Amino acid sequence: MSQAMGMEIREHKSSFAVYVVLRMLVLAMAILQFFNGNYENVFLCILTLLLLLAPAFIQVQFRIELPSVLEVIVLVFAFSAEILGEISSFYEIFPFWDTVLHTMNGFLAAAIGFSLVDLLNRSDRVKFELSPLYLAIVSFCFSMTIGVIWEFFEFGMDQLFGFDMQKDAIVHSISSVMLDPTHTNHAIHISDITQVTVNGQNLDLGGYLDIGLIDTMEDLIVNFIGAVVFSVFGFLYVKNRGKKDSIISRFVPHRKSADRDYLRLVIDGGKATDVDSADEAAASAGSANTISAVTAKP
Incomplete structure (x- = not known):
């Protein structure tokens, strides 16, 4: 798995460059926070490092191809939310920071929901088909569900642990x-x-x-806007699929081709290595038996 993820991360030069830069920045921030005694922020840095690996893990595990544009946006989103927003206090310095991220979240969540259903729609193994309109509706509902669940999470953290995730x-x-x-x-x-x-x-x-109400409603409203924008573009994308290249195709994952299924390539490579080793061992054993037979001949 780790070898396949490494191959996946290095597949696209643009996303790989962004990943390397962000990873170095996160590691530097983690070291700085450790020496400052901010261990909670160190945990956030570790969480961010895991989030930066999420696109590669998803592509390898589920055998889907994320467009490089979408992958870069996901990486920048994770860095902006945790490192810039939480640790560097961008939520306080820039009042619009939270609004921008929640708008992006609505857009990205709609893209994920759209892609999941679209992959099922185009699968030969699953009898499942939705019209472009219903595909857009499912995409929108998926995004709003993610937005609501996130607000539940913020409320729970505030109530149970005394945080202030729902900003006043x-x-x-x-x-x-x-x-x-x-x-x-x-x-x-x-x-x-x-x-x-x-x-x-x-x-x-x-x-x-x-205390929190206005922040929650603003988050849901901008999530709604992001979800609507992608759902409309997603509808037009499916409606006109194959007729012309669409900008929305840069945000829609698709199934991996065989030559880019790195997990399968790694597994098959391991099997090939095992077979070669077995053949070499058999050949060596055969040679040894031949030598023994020649030696034993009177």
């Missing part, structure tokens, strides 16, 4: 039925909020602290 936001107005003194489910609106006091301490935030 500052708002200047709220509406809540909890403020209704009559308890008749009537929303009370408070506007022009400029400060919040907790246990007698002014937080000096310039507004009200919204």
Whole structure:
């Protein structure tokens, strides 16, 4: 497996160059974080190294070919989310960073869902066929499901371990039925909020602290946008397949050809080596028997 993955990583020069550069940056960051005593960040670096291997593992294990453009995007996405976003605090420095990544996630997840169904659609071993419209719908639903599951994960980490993955936001107005003194489910609106006091301490935030809701909804909205964009392009791609080259083909995996199935090549190479070794051993044994027979002849 490791030999096949090595061959896979080196297959495309562009993605291999990106992989090498990002891997070196992650290793440098891991060393720096280790000497600074930030062991949680060291773990994130190790996780990122594993994520950088994910495209090669998927291609080898499932015998599918990822276009180099898609592979590069996946590598950059993993690096941007973990190393730049979490460790280098890009989520705080650039407010749009999280939004951009969630939009990319919606697009990539839709591409994955689309590809899985499209591969089944074109398989000779599986009786499965969806029209371009239903293929696009499945792609969209797959992406949104991934987005929702990720928000579940963020919520769980915040609740169980006290993290802040669902980032807070500052708002200047709220509406809540909890403020209704009559308890008749009537929303009370408070506007022009400029400060919040907790246990007698002014937080000096310039507004009200919204805990996670706005971040979650913004993430799902941009995930929705990314999913819709790819689903539309995916629909057009299948509808016009074979008529002309489409830019979306650079994001759609396909089954590997026999000469690029590196796992099979490695296995067959090992078998060939075993057969050659057995033949050599048999030949050596035959030669030894011949020599013995000649020696024993009176």
